[in-house]
Amino acid sequence: MAHALLKGETGDWEMVIGLEVHAQILTKSKLFSGASAAFGAAPNTQVSPIDAGFPGMLPVINELCIEKAVRTGLGLNAKINLYSVFERKNYFYADLPQGYQISQYQHPIVGEGEIEIDLPDGTTKIIGIERLHVEQDAGKSLHDQHPSKSYVDLNRSGNPLMEIVSKPHMNSAEEAAAYVTKLRAIVRYLDTCDGNMDEGSMRCDVNVSVRKPGDALGTRCEIKNVNSVRFVQQAIEYEARRQIEVIEGGGTIKQETRLFDTKNGTTRAMRSKEDAHDYRYFPDPDLLPLKLEQSFVDDIRKTLPELPDAKKKRFIALGLSNYDASVLTAEKDRAAFYEKVANNNDAKLAANWVTTELAGALNKAGKELHDSPVSAEQLGGLLKLISDNTISGKIAKDVFADMFESGKDAAAIVAEKGLKQVTDTGAIEKIVDEVLAENPDKIAEYKSGKDKLFGFFVGQVLKKSGGKANPAIVNDLLKKKL
Amino acid sequence: MSIDINTVRKVAKLARIRTTDADAEVLSGELNNILSMIEQLNEVKTDGVEPMTSVIEMNLPARADEVTDGDMPDKILSCAPEKAAGFFVVPKVVE
Amino acid sequence: MTNLTSLTIRQALDGLKKKDFTATELTEAHIKASEAARHLNCYITETFDHARKQAKESDARYASGRAGLLDGVPIAMKDLYCTEGIQTTAASKILEGFKPPYESTVSGNMFRDGAVMLGKANLDEFAMGSSNTTSAYGNVINPWRSEAEPDKQLVPGGSSGGSAAAVAARIAMGATGTDTGGSIRQPAAFCGITGIKPTYGRCSRFGIIAFASSLDQAGPFARTVEDCALLLQSMAGYDPKDSTSVDRPVPEYFKAVGQSVKGLKVGVPKEYRVEGANPEILALWDKGVAMMKDAGAEIVDVSLPHTKYALQTYYVIAPAECSSNLARYDGVRFGLRENTDNGNLNDMYEATRNAGFGKEVKRRILIGTYVLSAGYYDAYYNKARRVRKLIWQDFINAYQKCDVLLTPTAPTPAFAIGENTADPVTMYLNDIFTIPASMAGMPGMSLPVGLSADGLPLGLQLLGKPFEEETVFKAAGALEKAANFTALPQSLMDKAA
Numbered sequence A: 001m002a003h004a005l006l007k008g009e010t011g012d013w014e015m016v017i018g019l020e021v022h023a024q025i026l027t028k029s030k031l032f033s034g035a036s037a038a039f040g041a042a043p044n045t046q047v048s049p050i051d052a053g054f055p056g057m058l059p060v061i062n063e064l065c066i067e068k069a070v071r072t073g074l075g076l077n078a079k080i081n082l083y084s085v086f087e088r089k090n091y092f093y094a095d096l097p098q099g100y101q102i103s104q105y106q107h108p109i110v111g112e113g114e115i116e117i118d119l120p121d122g123t124t125k126i127i128g129i130e131r132l133h134v135e136q137d138a139g140k141s142l143h144d145q146h147p148s149k150s151y152v153d154l155n156r157s158g159n160p161l162m163e164i165v166s167k168p169h170m171n172s173a174e175e176a177a178a179y180v181t182k183l184r185a186i187v188r189y190l191d192t193c194d195g196n197m198d199e200g201s202m203r204c205d206v207n208v209s210v211r212k213p214g215d216a217l218g219t220r221c222e223i224k225n226v227n228s229v230r231f232v233q234q235a236i237e238y239e240a241r242r243q244i245e246v247i248e249g250g251g252t253i254k255q256e257t258r259l260f261d262t263k264n265g266t267t268r269a270m271r272s273k274e275d276a277h278d279y280r281y282f283p284d285p286d287l288l289p290l291k292l293e294q295s296f297v298d299d300i301r302k303t304l305p306e307l308p309d310a311k312k313k314r315f316i317a318l319g320l321s322n323y324d325a326s327v328l329t330a331e332k333d334r335a336a337f338y339e340k341v342a343n344n345n346d347a348k349l350a351a352n353w354v355t356t357e358l359a360g361a362l363n364k365a366g367k368e369l370h371d372s373p374v375s376a377e378q379l380g381g382l383l384k385l386i387s388d389n390t391i392s393g394k395i396a397k398d399v400f401a402d403m404f405e406s407g408k409d410a411a412a413i414v415a416e417k418g419l420k421q422v423t424d425t426g427a428i429e430k431i432v433d434e435v436l437a438e439n440p441d442k443i444a445e446y447k448s449g450k451d452k453l454f455g456f457f458v459g460q461v462l463k464k465s466g467g468k469a470n471p472a473i474v475n476d477l478l479k480k481k482l
Numbered sequence B: 001m002s003i004d005i006n007t008v009r010k011v012a013k014l015a016r017i018r019t020t021d022a023d024a025e026v027l028s029g030e031l032n033n034i035l036s037m038i039e040q041l042n043e044v045k046t047d048g049v050e051p052m053t054s055v056i057e058m059n060l061p062a063r064a065d066e067v068t069d070g071d072m073p074d075k076i077l078s079c080a081p082e083k084a085a086g087f088f089v090v091p092k093v094v095e
Numbered sequence C: 001m002t003n004l005t006s007l008t009i010r011q012a013l014d015g016l017k018k019k020d021f022t023a024t025e026l027t028e029a030h031i032k033a034s035e036a037a038r039h040l041n042c043y044i045t046e047t048f049d050h051a052r053k054q055a056k057e058s059d060a061r062y063a064s065g066r067a068g069l070l071d072g073v074p075i076a077m078k079d080l081y082c083t084e085g086i087q088t089t090a091a092s093k094i095l096e097g098f099k100p101p102y103e104s105t106v107s108g109n110m111f112r113d114g115a116v117m118l119g120k121a122n123l124d125e126f127a128m129g130s131s132n133t134t135s136a137y138g139n140v141i142n143p144w145r146s147e148a149e150p151d152k153q154l155v156p157g158g159s160s161g162g163s164a165a166a167v168a169a170r171i172a173m174g175a176t177g178t179d180t181g182g183s184i185r186q187p188a189a190f191c192g193i194t195g196i197k198p199t200y201g202r203c204s205r206f207g208i209i210a211f212a213s214s215l216d217q218a219g220p221f222a223r224t225v226e227d228c229a230l231l232l233q234s235m236a237g238y239d240p241k242d243s244t245s246v247d248r249p250v251p252e253y254f255k256a257v258g259q260s261v262k263g264l265k266v267g268v269p270k271e272y273r274v275e276g277a278n279p280e281i282l283a284l285w286d287k288g289v290a291m292m293k294d295a296g297a298e299i300v301d302v303s304l305p306h307t308k309y310a311l312q313t314y315y316v317i318a319p320a321e322c323s324s325n326l327a328r329y330d331g332v333r334f335g336l337r338e339n340t341d342n343g344n345l346n347d348m349y350e351a352t353r354n355a356g357f358g359k360e361v362k363r364r365i366l367i368g369t370y371v372l373s374a375g376y377y378d379a380y381y382n383k384a385r386r387v388r389k390l391i392w393q394d395f396i397n398a399y400q401k402c403d404v405l406l407t408p409t410a411p412t413p414a415f416a417i418g419e420n421t422a423d424p425v426t427m428y429l430n431d432i433f434t435i436p437a438s439m440a441g442m443p444g445m446s447l448p449v450g451l452s453a454d455g456l457p458l459g460l461q462l463l464g465k466p467f468e469e470e471t472v473f474k475a476a477g478a479l480e481k482a483a484n485f486t487a488l489p490q491s492l493m494d495k496a497a
């Protein structure tokens, strides 16, 4: 896709976008303590003295976090660093109990990689990954509970995060949205993060700058904690416009941290981050350097599932359109559902039914795929009845509606309602004769050149058969007799 | 390098320690004495020497992913100077 | 029963086993002695009732034949060890009233083995000091006095000054300390008792309030080498809650005490013979070398060329780590909070930390913040870490030629309270002999070997290879026997008189 340029008063502007995505590693317990990492508990109930930064408390790393970080790195086609170091990032904040965040700085566990994103126009683009490092989450401050106080809940403090930093390779809000969507799909396929943005399991820091095409990079602003794909798009669009207006108005962009206001879709400078920061990173003396064996990495590589891009390519090879393949592989669950439906069925037919009939019905009922009343096996059963000519495609739609309603199997409904397609030529011929006998004037019109009436005859025959006559046979017979 | 009063103030701010001008004056002298002692390290040739992080030459030990801790809000809040409704309470933070 | 406080731990354990006296009687004797010695200010928090309860439980274990390694032994616990439900202050105002909801691993190990805790011993604030004069709860007074100036109150050394003074004053049979740059060995020398800092990683740091994490190590004080060995055996061990704890079995250290040192190679590092050194200290060192030789050891000259840079290295690395370790004292979750009028979070932090920390702690936080800050990191912090590697390498090289090193513990005997305070650097020089082994993580023990002309105890230090505490105990046992140090602090003799 060509760069989406923004029009300003002084000409075209190009956006340069990089993302830092914080993805919570899917584990039972925290990165450095044995407290639960689950979402939604009562305040300060999932806090150990370690997470609360009590005197004398020490961190011990959760081995699953290391494994899942490596797994994610492999899924991002990235270099796994066999030597990495946990460092302390020092700053004071109410929800940062230790006064530092344990993170990785000079030696992250995962280095450079890349992923392919799918754009709305059907094209793809490669986006570089700068690094992935493992770090602790902070607690949560609530500012609206009291006029002059903030309330602090440390349940989230110490939760394991992967910070995935992209290269500044995106040039439009759509690309950024596609990047987040693809990243979320990958971590879900890998089972390393649940990707639930509304629970904060994935949060995006968006770096935006603008420049005239061909110019050097402009000064960037970082928009913190944007927590939906739609908001990422809105925030970028607003921020790029704002920066262009500032520059075109004769101002300069100040490098700063900004907040996205979800209510009005704007960004504003964060007041608490005004102080110049000096994080004084240094290796955490409570933790030793992390050294991995190549065999550990190789063993993880062997357990990687087929990832969305590979799956998509395979689906296309099966005859699916690029669009259908993208839609079906965008979510791990959807792809798995589709593959069950397509098992022993025509790939394209299955794709159509999953992406149109089922998706439409679910959408209408306000349901998600995981609570679909029609299971993948059931839908597969319905398609089998179409393929073996037991029912027509048209009847299949009625049967499907019944299945969606009742949860019954297709075969049962067909038997119950006697919907089995009539393929007995003799029986169909009888109906054809009847229809022809009833419409001598139409026959005359047809014969005088009104070809379109052929469809009328087909329709009449099908109607008379209760929709059960095999359309191909009906066509054949009518052609012969007219 | 030496630490003047402004540097003392800047460092004290980073460390979140309130420092009066008189404190900063005294500290500047003391810290410079310490610093000039430290700067004797420049006499040592360290080319090609890896910085030492730990004297322990072993790999980072790890624990299994099990929930073994937490679920003690009363204990966690027991020492708090100010708390309410299960939260720690601090002066309002404006973001 | 007045002599119960003069027993060694070994003698007390024997007496308890033989039912010569009960743990309760032993504890009561030490409580009484503690009350009589309150002017020394050894404890920040006395836990006498707690001790009585523990002693009673100990007696029950003796009655049922289930007594542990230290059962019934009354000890002092450095107030840097978190003790569940018992005030733990690190001698800082910022932690006044703090009752940890957890127990440190090392104190827990000792209670498991039956130790009885008399109180939380005074120390330099956050273990930062060499004279126990930075405590927010007042100085500790050394039970020893100079014959020349008997009215002058002397420092016990630091930072574990309360622990060392309590053991020297016979108000506790043993005590825990922590050693970051000499905080066990130097006060042991000043108070005429024994103390060992084991290899870094030997004792768990879990629940011990951190000063400088890459250096801090727990260790015991006692009046004999064997008693130190018994205490360390209880304290040491692998702890999965400390990522720098080393998984090795703990030997029965006391069995090494009394073993022959015939053929043991004792290294004498020439760089410890510093210019302008106290001649009494040098003479004692020579005496110690002669004693080891007489006991059958082989003396070898060794070199630790980077010794003279250890102090400088220490004063970059320890403050850097402490500036970060002490960031958690912010008035939010525990400890002191100073509220300010305008109710701003940063003002609360600044006011709390200004009111809660003493001068020396603030100095070190500021130095540490400075050396880690942008632009100075490489010049100071990384430089120091490189020199640290060289110091460590010096020891590794020296240990190719010898089994242990013998050096003085401190450059002077105990000095008067108020001395050496004009400039922080003068005070820091107290630790020049102990810091190198701290930087290298090597085990080190101090034991009293003689008296100064003024009648003050002088100690020598034995340093060992990593995790070879047994060799240190063996050498120390031989030196202890040869030195036959029997002098008592004057304050005890006053009482006896």
Ligand SMILES: [Mg+2]
Residues within 6 Å of the ligand: A020, A163, A205
């Ligand atoms: Mg970031």
Ligand SMILES: [Zn+2]
Residues within 6 Å of the ligand: A022, A135, A163
């Ligand atoms: Zn981050």
